Ligand SMILES: [Zn+2]
């Protein structure tokens with residue numbers, strides 16, 4: 001099987017040929033889609049001239065060989081069967097219809113999430129810097145000491161006055 005699959009690999013997409021299969025006059029295979037997207041009408045394998053993509057040489061034998069190859073669905077769903085059953089499976093597979101689109105959406109959102117995270121971090125750093133700048137302004141930290149200096153003499157005065165009063169009472 002591995003040998004057959006190796007011989008059915010498309011020289012353009014390097015995967016096992018898919019869909020209708022075209023060939024050059026030497027019998028080299030290429031997927032019909034890859035054939036249509038070639039830049040020049042040259043066989044990627046032998047560099048010989050390819051028939052026009054509108055009137056291709058189709059290789060039905062290779063198509064039947066490929067349909068009979070075992071096919072393992074891509075990671076996740078784990079379905080295995082023949083390549084011929086792939087379209088039917090994918091039409092019914094929840095993984096293909098729901099999980100794969102979600103994964104694609106997550107992959108799309110990932111850079112946005114990282115961008116927002118970076119913006120949040122920057123905003124936090126700026127706030128932190130502002131708080132530190134406010135804390136380091138001298139006037140902000142000093143308001144406490146001057147008050148006792150102003151009130152102390154008054155206290156002392158009243159205290160001594162009270163002492164005098166008290167003294168007078170004792171006399
Ligand atoms: Zn191809």
Ligand SMILES: [Zn+2]
Nearest residue numbers: 024028043046
């Ligand atoms: Zn060729």
Ligand SMILES: [Zn+2]
Nearest residue numbers: 077079093095
């Ligand atoms: Zn599946």
